[in-house]
Amino acid sequence: MSSLSLHIANGIARVILNRPERHNAFDGALIDDLEDTFGLLARDAAIRVIVLTHSGHNFCAGADLEWMAQTAAKPEAENRADALKMARMFQAINTCPKPVIGLVRGRAIGGGVGLVACCDIVIAAPDASFCLSEVKLGLIPAVISPFVTAKIGVSQARRFMISAETFDAATALRIGLIHQVSSEEEVLTANLITGLMCNAPQAMAEVKTLLTEVADKAIDDNLLSLCADRIADRRASREGGEGMQAFLDKRKADWVPDV
Structure with a gap:
């Protein structure tokens, strides 16, 4: 898969967003690859822990705007089908029966925040930033809203979905979107995995x-x-x-x- 890299060893799967030239933004291929990959990992009894991370500086810039413009130009039924496909991708991650650890560096925007919300445990680098930017584009964060609201609550969702302001890792920690801020995320992840493998x-x-x-x-x-x-x-x-x-x-x- 060109949009994803997958590495499996010793019961641990690392799913790596691999569109760094597009800041790991979603297009149809990445959406399909994420849903298919998490479906396969969910059914594989040998997989005990999944780590979701990324190549390049930024975690995920949300939907690729060129791809989004193409879907918007489609007939209504096809446009809706593309949106539903994205929703099912988030649901595949959210309901995956394996523990999912998210590692976030750089920016998580729009649907990237949705990915963060779907992870069970999230460690962010100090430079990480987050933004639910949809209203700046005349859109709404509809597909990710159930997952984000479940993670941070209605009050915080109302603020950040309406304001579209960028917030830092410390704020993401305070509102419950992430669980730890550290520049040694790989060390913390290794320790987490050791504990999870005992469960x-x-x-x-x-x-x-x-x-x-x-x-x-x-x-x-x-x-x-x-x-x-x-x-x-x-x-x-x-x-x-x-x-x-x-x-x-x-x-x-x-x-x-x-x-």
């Missing part, structure tokens, strides 16, 4: 599903029943049994790699 793969996948089921829900008997079902299922699962027994036996669980 039960299916349990981590189910945490991601659980959060979509409980987020913003009223705490009532239905929600309490759902949560009780989830932990009861986990206790009775093979992973749950292995994890508890390994703890009692003072040994590593069978999913922990030998080092």
Whole structure:
């Protein structure tokens, strides 16, 4: 794939945005490649952790404006189909059952912020900056709005989607878009991966599903029943049994790699 590079080793997949000459902006090929790649990685039991990063200085400049102009000129049905394809790409990343670590340097604009929002853990370099710039172009961040709003909340989304102001890594950390700011992102990522590889793969996948089921829900008997079902299922699962027994036996669980 020319728009993406994919490197897999020891259960770790590195997905690298690879359009540096266009600041890794989305076009049809990159959208297809991201959706296909995350779909394949989601189904590969050998993959334990995914790292999403980029070549070049900037993380992602959002949609390539030349490509966007071409889609806008299409008949309405085709224009909408292209937008839906992009939405499904973000959803493929957002719902991927593997932990997704995002590494961000330089600028993340528009859909680039959407990518950041879809990652489970995000480390940004001190020089990173972010902007939901769509209204400057007479557009709206419609496709990414569910993912960004879920990450930073309605109040912050209203501010930054309406103002289209650029904000720095410290602000992104404060509002919850990212989780850490560091110039040693690769070292931190290596440490994160070591920890993630010690966790039960299916349990981590189910945490991601659980959060979509409980987020913003009223705490009532239905929600309490759902949560009780989830932990009861986990206790009775093979992973749950292995994890508890390994703890009692003072040994590593069978999913922990030998080092």
